[in-house]
Amino acid sequence: MSTQHSSSGSISVPFSATTGPSAQGQKSRFGVDSTMSLLVDSLKDRLLMAVPKKGRLHEKCLELLSGADIKYNRAHRLDVALVQNLPIALVFLPASDIPRFVALGSVALGITGQDVIAESTHAEDITQLLPLGFGKCALQVQVPVSGPIQSVEGLSGGRIATSFEVLAGAFFKDVDAKLGGQQTTKVEYVGGSVEAACALGMADGIVDLVESGDTMRAAGLHAIHTLITSEAVLITQRVPHESITPALAPIIPLIKSRFAGVLAAKKFVYASYNIQRAKLDAALSITPGRRAPTVSPLDEEGWVAVSAMVERKKMAEVMDELETVGAEDVLIFALDNCRVGV
Numbered sequence: 001m002s003t004q005h006s007s008s009g010s011i012s013v014p015f016s017a018t019t020g021p022s023a024q025g026q027k028s029r030f031g032v033d034s035t036m037s038l039l040v041d042s043l044k045d046r047l048l049m050a051v052p053k054k055g056r057l058h059e060k061c062l063e064l065l066s067g068a069d070i071k072y073n074r075a076h077r078l079d080v081a082l083v084q085n086l087p088i089a090l091v092f093l094p095a096s097d098i099p100r101f102v103a104l105g106s107v108a109l110g111i112t113g114q115d116v117i118a119e120s121t122h123a124e125d126i127t128q129l130l131p132l133g134f135g136k137c138a139l140q141v142q143v144p145v146s147g148p149i150q151s152v153e154g155l156s157g158g159r160i161a162t163s164f165e166v167l168a169g170a171f172f173k174d175v176d177a178k179l180g181g182q183q184t185t186k187v188e189y190v191g192g193s194v195e196a197a198c199a200l201g202m203a204d205g206i207v208d209l210v211e212s213g214d215t216m217r218a219a220g221l222h223a224i225h226t227l228i229t230s231e232a233v234l235i236t237q238r239v240p241h242e243s244i245t246p247a248l249a250p251i252i253p254l255i256k257s258r259f260a261g262v263l264a265a266k267k268f269v270y271a272s273y274n275i276q277r278a279k280l281d282a283a284l285s286i287t288p289g290r291r292a293p294t295v296s297p298l299d300e301e302g303w304v305a306v307s308a309m310v311e312r313k314k315m316a317e318v319m320d321e322l323e324t325v326g327a328e329d330v331l332i333f334a335l336d337n338c339r340v341g342v
């Protein structure tokens with residue numbers, strides 16, 4: 001879908017709504033059909049938040065919204081959805097367009113990858129509010145495992161295929177300059193399936209994202225340098241846009257705080273156990289809690305109950321150690337949500 005966007009602070013009307021056939025057959029004098037004009041009206045008092053409409057980040061974003069109790073109905077084919085329980089409208093956009101929409105103030109908040117922020121020309125106008133712990137990957141220079149070139153210096157003067165022409169261009173400009181500036185590396189844009197470029201003879205190396213490395217290895221490539229690492233982040237404008245009224249401004253920290261709660265609930269579990277008071281010090285050194293553990297007397301002489309937050313990834317190890325020091329009735333509870341920061 002092609003989208004008009006403006007820096008006016010209000011969401012632009014999707015292009016198809018102004019030019020395509022009206023769903024209701026009824027066009028306003030501005031050429032916007034009545035359904036869309038109602039939608040545009042209802043956006044006026046809402047904070048706009050951009051969410052990747054497809055790709056690697058989409059599903060994870062929907063899970064995050066659900067965890068943060070952001071409820072909405074998205075009509076079929078419509079890229080705007082009104083949130084039912086907060087004055088927010090979600091705008092579904094390609095991840096790579098979100099930095100621009102946020103930087104220009106067309107939307108107040110957005111979720112996208114740090115890689116596409118770095119690749120955009122708007123990085124300086126964007127504040128990263130919260131890393132979200134998913135969409136983790138690295139932008140790497142890759143070459144054929146058995147090829148003649150095995151260093152970034154060796155690629156200087158050659159051909160590079162990438163979807164990240166800004167970052168790759170700047171990187172190889174630097175490499176060329178360090179080698180005396182006699183040769184220029186040619187960085188060419190490829191929209192997807194970048195890994196095929198070397199095998200097809202159109203590039204000596206590529207710059208692309210790597211997570212598990214499966215795609216890279218399947219193409220007979222390996223990484224020889226990392227340009228940046230990336231994960232999904234919640235972003236806003238560096239200088240808040242005028243459309244963010246005093247009534248809407250508190251929504252930004254509210255969303256950040258809700259998202260942080262969802263992340264913390266995934267990161268921690270709640271441990272509870274009983275132990276003899278004589279063995280308490282040893283147990284507390286295993287479960288110090290985030291601030292301090294809760295210790296309550298039990299209705300049995302010499303025994304206490306302890307509860308504390310424990311990092312989920314250390315859960316099994318902590319249970320083993322607690323058992324060793326004499327803890328009994330060790331229980332672990334998953335957290336649905338919490339507010340403890342991450």
Ligand SMILES: Nc1ncnc2c1ncn2[C@@H]1O[C@H](COP(=O)(O)OP(=O)(O)OP(=O)(O)O)[C@@H](O)[C@H]1O
Pocket residue numbers: 052054055056057094095096112113114115116134135136137191192209210211212230231232
């Ligand atoms: N393999 C991966 N593992 C984890 N995160 C990734 C991976 N590939 C991409 N990402 C993250 O997801 C973002 C979107 O990538 P994706 O390829 O899904 O985009 P897309 O919206 O489908 O765009 P395109 O139209 O280029 O395919 C990337 O900018 C990056 O932050």
Ligand SMILES: O=P(O)(O)OC[C@H]1O[C@H](OP(=O)(O)OP(=O)(O)O)[C@H](O)[C@@H]1O
Pocket residue numbers: 056191192193194195208209210211212213214215216
């Ligand atoms: O290291 P891996 O876990 O294999 O992931 C890396 C792949 O993921 C991304 O592409 P994606 O599959 O999103 O599709 P694309 O090639 O169309 O961009 C990226 O461009 C790599 O191709």
